[in-house]
Amino acid sequence: MYIRILIQWVNRSLDAALSPQLDRQDVSVAKLYAAPAPSLIAVPMQKGVVATLAFAGFLASLMQALIVPLMPGLPRLLNATPSETTWVVTSTLLSGAVGSVILGRLGDTYGKKRMLVLSLTCLIVGSIIGALATSAGLLILARSLQGVAMAVVPVGISALRDVVAGNQLIKSIAALGAMVVVGGSLGLSLAACAAQFFEWQWLFWGSAFLGSMALIAVSYKVPSIPSADHGHLxxxxxxxxxxxxxxxxxxxxxxxxxxxxxxxxxxxxxxxxxxxxxxxxxxxxxxxxLIDLHVASRRPVFFTNLATVMVGIGMYGMILALPQLIQLPASTGVGLGQSILTAGLCMAPGGIACLLLTAVAARMTNRHGPRFSMVLGALLMAGGYGVLIAAHDHLWQLIVSNVVTSAGVSLCFVAAPALLLRHVEGSVMGQANGLNNLARSLGTTISSAVTAAILAGMSVTQGLAAFPSEDAFHAVFLVSGSAAVLICVFMGLAGRVRHE
Missing domain, CATH: 4.10.860 (DNA Excision Repair, Uvrb; Chain A)
Incomplete structure (x- = not known):
């Protein structure tokens, strides 16, 4: 009963305090595109498609975080400067952001299966180049190709609309969204294990193997859906x-x-x-x-993308700051003095929690609407950062905070595509999801820059070394938590469709 009252109160509060009345365009779009197109394949085959796309999304997200724990040692391994090796991460973010939009649009025009195959092929080729790379330039090229794989997320969500019907669509999107979060969390853990026990090249050989498996699965499991848009690029x-x-x-x-x-x-x-x-x-x-800006400027779509930028900021603040806090020497009075392996393993429970919450997120979104799921996810993210600000002296406190925040991110990942489904035509769904993926990339990039500036600018000196101060971590957590609060504001401004 209390949960029902809370849900009703949140929806009424958002409508009364923040949401202007829906204009006629929003209502007409909601009526026309609220229901997905009927499925073109049998129900037993749908499960195989969903599992394949979820695995591909997991693998693409894994690439984003794969090399992050190895960054401190890359200048030595590649005989390069730190500024050169920074591009190993930056190039992946750039190719993923641009590739998601472009391949999302190409998927609407030339077929989603073709773009899925192209994305995974880039991942495999990039992984092989990375495994053989002996210089920073080759590794940057490899990481750029791996980053293109992020396009499987928007293209995969768009493909799900073509093959999954009814309430199962939200469950399928939830599975794909959860695997994206799991991939980011486990990417850090796997890279940390590799740094501890194996040569770093094995990360790329493993990526090539997993990418080949995903490519074979997509080739056999995902049907070729005729495109409704036969225009030119x-x-x-x-x-x-x-x-x-x-x-x-x-x-x-x-x-x-x-x-x-x-x-x-x-x-x-x-x-x-x-x-x-x-x-x-x-x-x-x-x-x-390339992108229909008339669709992108619709109030629900526009504010959903703004909220997604905030999701990226809130998500990446945890990924960047928490491992540093765990690894800082205990003598600083801030850090816990743990190894890189321990830091990576502490991030894994967050991804596992997202995986276990997939069905719950789908049911919640189906029953109460995607806007409620987005707001609840934002509140969980803000709560996780609030816990970190108040208590971060023990590993269990950091793990609990990461689990709570990751659960919130997972809910937001489920809600954002579900919101777009209600306001975007099927013929432009790929480009709409690509733009939403670009919004998340913009958020993660902003978070990376802001977090680095805060941790570098608010430091304490110990001997000849400088370390981030406790106030620096407080500031990072406050910025990330504030971004989560802004998600609630943007969801209120997005308006509420009548059928939600």
Whole structure:
């Protein structure tokens, strides 16, 4: 009874305090596209498709975090400078962000299965190059190819709409969303184990093997659904989006190292914003744009994407700060003095919790609507960071906080695509999910830059070394928790559809 009262109170509060009345466009879109298209394959085959896409999503997310725990040792392993090896992570984020949008659009035009195969092929080729790499340049190329695999998430969600019908659709999206979170958490754990016991090249050979398995599964399990859009690719739109997004993300991710007032940083940030502005003018004039900005500007879609940026910020703050807090020497009075392996293993329970909560998230979204799931997920994220601010002296406190926060992220990952399903036509679902994936990448990049700036700028000196202070971690957790609170605000501004 109390849970029901809470649900009703949240929905009424959001409507009364934040949500303006729905305009006619929102209502008409909701009526037209609330229900997914009927499934084109039998129910027993649907389970195989869902399992295949969930595994592919897990693998793509695994690539994002695969090399992170190895970063401190990469300059020595590759005989490169730290600034060069930083691009091993940055390149993956960039290719994943741009590739998600472009391949999402291509999936709407040329078929989703083809784009899934292309994404996984890039992952396999990148993994083989990474395993054989002996220089930072080759490893950056390998990681760029691996990053393209993130496109399987938006393309896979769009494909699910074509093959899964009714309430099972939300359950399928929940499975894919949960596996994305699990992949990020286990990626850190697996990389930490590899750093402790194996040569780092085995990470890439293992990725090539798993990618091959996923490619075979997609080839045999995912049907070729005829595309409803047979238009041409907006090449100028692709080039403009790539230039604008890459410039923006590179400027944000390297602002700390280059200086936020340096000419290079300002040129990238201002220049990319100008490029994206003119790109937008070009897109709205196209009959077949790369991204339909008329759809993207609909109030529910726009604020869902803004909320997803905040999800990225809230998610990455935990991933970046928590392992450092665990590994800092205990003599600093802040850290716990644990090994890289312990830090990686402490992140695993969060991913496992997301996996176990998949069915609960799906039922909650089906019963109470995706907006409620998004708000609840945001409150869990904020609560997890609140616990961290109050108590972070023992490993169990950090693990509990990570589990709570990861559960919130998982709910948000389920809710965001479900919200888009209610406001976006099936013919542009791939590009809509790609744009949503880009929003999350923008959030993680912002979080990476802000977290690095805070931890570097608020430090204490011990001997000849400088370490982040306790206030620095408090600030990181406060920023990430505040981002979670903003998710609730954006969900209120998104409005509520009448059938929710």
């Amino acid at each position: 907006d090449v100028l739109g692709v080039l403009g989006l790539a230039a604008g997004v890459v410039g923006l993300l590179v400027g944000i991710s390297n602002g700390n190292a280059w200086g936020w007032a340096s000419p290079v940083t300002l040129f990238l940030l201002v220049g990319s914003c100008c490029v994206l502005f003119f790109w937008g003018l070009h897109e709205v004039r196209q009959a077949e744009p």
